[in-house]
Amino acid sequence: MARQQQVTRAIEDHSTAQDANLYLEQVNDQSGAAALYILDRSGETVASSNWNTPDSFVGEDYSFRPYFNQSLSGKEGFFFGIGVTTGRAGLFISHPISQHDTVIGVVVVKLELEEVEQNWQDAGETVFVADKDGVITLTSQGDWKYKTLSPLSTFDRARIENNRQYPGRELASLDVGKQLSKGSGIVAIDGQRYLFDSKPIKGSAWRIFYLTSMDQVTDRQGAVMLIAIIAGGMIILVILFLRERELKLASQREALEFARIQALNTRLEKEITEHRKTEEELRGTQNELVQAGKLAALGQMSAAIAHEINQPITAIRTFCASAKLMIERGKTEQLDQNINQISSLTERMGAITGQLKTFSRKSTGVLEPVDLKIALDNTLQLLKPQLQQEECTLERHEPDTPIVVHADLVRIEQICVNIIRNALDAMESSSPKRINIDLATNDTDVIMRITDTGPGMKEETLSLLFDPFFTTKDPGQGVGLGLSVTYGIVRDFGGSIKAYNTDTAGACFEVRLPLLKGKTS
Ligand code: ADP
Numbered sequence: 335m336a337r338q339q340q341v342t343r344a345i346e347d348h349s350t351a352q353d354a355n356l357y358l359e360q361v362n363d364q365s366g367a368a369a370l371y372i373l374d375r376s377g378e379t380v381a382s383s384n385w386n387t388p389d390s391f392v393g394e395d396y397s398f399r400p401y402f403n404q405s406l407s408g409k410e411g412f413f414f415g416i417g418v419t420t421g422r423a424g425l426f427i428s429h430p431i432s433q434h435d436t437v438i439g440v441v442v443v444k445l446e447l448e449e450v451e452q453n454w455q456d457a458g459e460t461v462f463v464a465d466k467d468g469v470i471t472l473t474s475q476g477d478w479k480y481k482t483l484s485p486l487s488t489f490d491r492a493r494i495e496n497n498r499q500y501p502g503r504e505l506a507s508l509d510v511g512k513q514l515s516k517g518s519g520i521v522a523i524d525g526q527r528y529l530f531d532s533k534p535i536k537g538s539a540w541r542i543f544y545l546t547s548m549d550q551v552t553d554r555q556g557a558v559m560l561i562a563i564i565a566g567g568m569i570i571l572v573i574l575f576l577r578e579r580e581l582k583l584a585s586q587r588e589a590l591e592f593a594r595i596q597a598l599n600t601r602l603e604k605e606i607t608e609h610r611k612t613e614e615e616l617r618g619t620q621n622e623l624v625q626a627g628k629l630a631a632l633g634q635m636s637a638a639i640a641h642e643i644n645q646p647i648t649a650i651r652t653f654c655a656s657a658k659l660m661i662e663r664g665k666t667e668q669l670d671q672n673i674n675q676i677s678s679l680t681e682r683m684g685a686i687t688g689q690l691k692t693f694s695r696k697s698t699g700v701l702e703p704v705d706l707k708i709a710l711d712n713t714l715q716l717l718k719p720q721l722q723q724e725e726c727t728l729e730r731h732e733p734d735t736p737i738v739v740h741a742d743l744v745r746i747e748q749i750c751v752n753i754i755r756n757a758l759d760a761m762e763s764s765s766p767k768r769i770n771i772d773l774a775t776n777d778t779d780v781i782m783r784i785t786d787t788g789p790g791m792k793e794e795t796l797s798l799l800f801d802p803f804f805t806t807k808d809p810g811q812g813v814g815l816g817l818s819v820t821y822g823i824v825r826d827f828g829g830s831i832k833a834y835n836t837d838t839a840g841a842c843f844e845v846r847l848p849l850l851k852g853k854t855s
Pocket residue numbers: 752756757760786788789790791795799804805806807811812813814815816817818841
């Protein structure tokens with residue numbers, strides 16, 4: 335506008351002011367401002383948008399207004415005050431009108447801000463704007479308008495009066511400036527407490543304050559507390575729900591685990607039953623093997639036995655023939671001697687067959703106190719023909735007292751037979767042939783060592799000795815069961831067996847069995 339020809343011309347030549355009036359009126363209508371007017375260098379209104387209204391500014395002198403002087407010095411003016419002509423408050427923004435770098439006048443636009451206040455009121459807000467002197471210029475609270483935040487100093491009051499900024503207004507103080515100067519907090523105005531916040535308005539020296547009644551705050555606080563309580567309750571409910579679910583899941587997991595363990599138990603029980611069955615079967619097989627081993631031994635011994643029995647039979651036959659002759663010749667006095675000899679021979683045969691019977695007897699499986707020395711006696715009696723045939727000498731070293739173990743006589747004899755027979759076999763081409771049997775005891779065990787003068791055992795034989803069907807003998811001579819059966823029997827009686835070569839190159843079999851204390855067979 336300051337550059338418009340009508341405007342500058344009207345200032346230079348007041349008689350052309352009507353053109354400017356019309357122009358200003360037209361622009362003002364379009365802009366929606368309260369008024370638009372131009373002043374000459376003396377501050378007199380040359381033309382105004384409200385030229386044809388009773389409140390027309392035309393001819394009025396506004397040289398007292400600070401905005402006029404600001405623009406006259408080439409700056410933009412900004413001023414809020416009550417219009418001296420209209421009596422209505424407004425914001426005056428002014429701009430210098432220059433020509434050839436000289437300020438020849440000032441153009442002013444007046445804005446009325448009642449609408450803003452109206453909006454605040456309609457929205458039920460408590461808002462106000464204070465100028466740099468602390469005078470409330472705009473507010474939603476009608477009775478606070480033109481009140482000051484702090485009492486004005488006489489100097490400021492004089493300046494304001496001089497500017498005719500708020501003519502006819504008392505500018506009484508609300509006396510709350512100090513509290514409001516913090517920018518935000520709590521303030522008491524007219525006995526009412528407010529929570530407030532404030533911000534400077536950019537481009538001006540004004541500050542806008544927004545207030546909320548503490549009653550409302552308390553109400554809201556109550557509501558917030560209620561919401562917080564409800565929310566808290568809901569959180570607790572959620573936590574309880576989650577806990578409940580967690581417990582449920584845990585118990586489900588436990589139930590699953592329990593079922594798993596139960597299934598495992600059932601499986602284990604089944605496995606144990608099967609294991610027991612297998613063990614029984616194995617025991618049966620072992621018994622069979624013992625039996626088979628014995629039969630094999632019988633087979634081998636049969637020749638020796640036949641030889642042993644043949645001798646007394648021949649003798650008996652001879653005694654019988656001579657007895658018959660004696661009867662025929664009537665020499666009955668010698669008959670008694672003959673019959674005694676026959677009787678002792680049959681006794682001897684009975685002893686041999688008796689041993690064989692014991693040997694072929696099947697184990698009862700019942701454990702009882704067994705004297706190891708008696709078991710050895712029986713075994714040696716049984717093997718006597720073989721020992722004699724092989725011309726093998728025998729040495730025994732043992733305590734005088736019985737050596738009692740918790741076992742089964744037949745099976746203990748089987749152990750001894752197996753070891754001694756193997757020794758005899760091993761010494762087949764050795765000279766001299768000697769078997770040493772040592773029985774020694776300690777606090778808990780009896781140790782029986784059977785050594786021979788054979789060639790001993792090779793490294794490989796030592797490692798496979800107790801394996802079933804391991805044999806170094808020719809087919810028909812051995813089946814490789816003797817030592818494995820022996821091993822099983824010794825273990826059944828809670829003992830152990832091991833074999834090694836002696837210093838004199840022969841083999842030693844060492845059987846260790848737990849002693850049965852305080853009992854004799
Ligand atoms: P078998 O007598 O039928 O061969 P064993 O299990 O009784 O079966 O013996 C296995 C093997 O152990 C024999 O073939 C033999 O090689 C070896 N053995 C056993 N006792 C002796 C011993 N006193 N000296 C040397 N070798 C032995």
